[in-house]
Amino acid sequence: MRNRPKIIGITGGIASGKSAIARMLASLGAAHIDADEMCHTLLLRDEIKKNIIETYGNTVKNGYGGIDRRQLAEIVFRDKAGLDTLCSILHPIIIKQIYAKIDDIIHRGKKHAIVIDAALLEESGLSMVCDYVVFVNTGKDQRIKRSQISRHWSKGELEKRESFQMDLQEKKNKADYIIDNNFSVDNTFLQVKKFWQLYIEDK
Numbered sequence: 001m002r003n004r005p006k007i008i009g010i011t012g013g014i015a016s017g018k019s020a021i022a023r024m025l026a027s028l029g030a031a032h033i034d035a036d037e038m039c040h041t042l043l044l045r046d047e048i049k050k051n052i053i054e055t056y057g058n059t060v061k062n063g064y065g066g067i068d069r070r071q072l073a074e075i076v077f078r079d080k081a082g083l084d085t086l087c088s089i090l091h092p093i094i095i096k097q098i099y100a101k102i103d104d105i106i107h108r109g110k111k112h113a114i115v116i117d118a119a120l121l122e123e124s125g126l127s128m129v130c131d132y133v134v135f136v137n138t139g140k141d142q143r144i145k146r147s148q149i150s151r152h153w154s155k156g157e158l159e160k161r162e163s164f165q166m167d168l169q170e171k172k173n174k175a176d177y178i179i180d181n182n183f184s185v186d187n188t189f190l191q192v193k194k195f196w197q198l199y200i201e202d203k
């Protein structure tokens, strides 16, 4: 194995296709770190569940004693203070886990690249460890349409959550590379392959 793996961070608007593109990079050989999935796993831990139920009340409990994410989202995306409290519970653990995963992948020495799929890549400072930050450019109407199909979200849900994230133009300005995901999955995959050839395979 050559040098340490290149770290690729994916940014973009909600439902822009960050996870889809991270999976494409994984299919080309990258190790995939999925922060949303890690957060969901964390919500299953007993001490985290207890903390969240004590903080937000029994309404965030589902019928099996776990966390009802839809209900929790309903509460925390009402105002910044409520969301900040949840982030203060989850983010320090997630960030630590992400760094541990990166170290582990590097030490195993088998991967040419690591892709970090984290909605809050810039906000959390994770972009600082990335060799390349890729911005996924997808129009708002397209994103709303896709989130309605896959998540049954209302137009308002996407806009509400996005209002708690860094401005999209600012994210775009900070990126090293832009992939346009307004068109077909095949079209996007060609762009992902081009990025891979330019920045990972040929390096």
Ligand SMILES: CC(C)(COP(=O)(O)OP(=O)(O)OC[C@H]1O[C@@H](n2cnc3c(N)ncnc32)[C@H](O)[C@@H]1O)[C@@H](O)C(=O)NCCC(=O)NCCS
Pocket: 014, 015, 035, 036, 039, 069, 070, 072, 073, 076, 083, 086, 087, 090, 094, 118, 119, 120, 161, 162, 164, 165
């Ligand atoms: C509030 C929760 C329970 C809602 O769960 P749900 O299944 O509805 O959404 P999911 O986790 O799949 O997130 C979907 C999208 O919402 C947006 N979102 C989630 N958390 C945040 C946040 N803290 N700030 C802004 N946007 C967010 C992101 O774009 C994310 O990709 C969940 O999002 C959560 O625990 N959020 C806090 C942890 C976090 O910041 N996660 C994001 C990256 S680690």
Ligand SMILES: Nc1ncnc2c1ncn2[C@@H]1O[C@H](COP(=O)(O)OP(=O)(O)OP(=O)(O)O)[C@@H](O)[C@H]1O
Pocket: 012, 013, 014, 015, 016, 017, 018, 019, 020, 021, 036, 119, 146, 147, 150, 181, 182, 183, 184, 185, 188
């Ligand atoms: N080029 C495309 N054509 C059609 N549908 C797409 C395309 N790219 C992604 N999608 C679909 O759009 C939805 C959102 O994509 P994805 O989950 O990858 O976005 P995301 O940016 O990771 O979302 P989030 O910000 O919520 O984490 C998914 O259902 C996905 O299958």
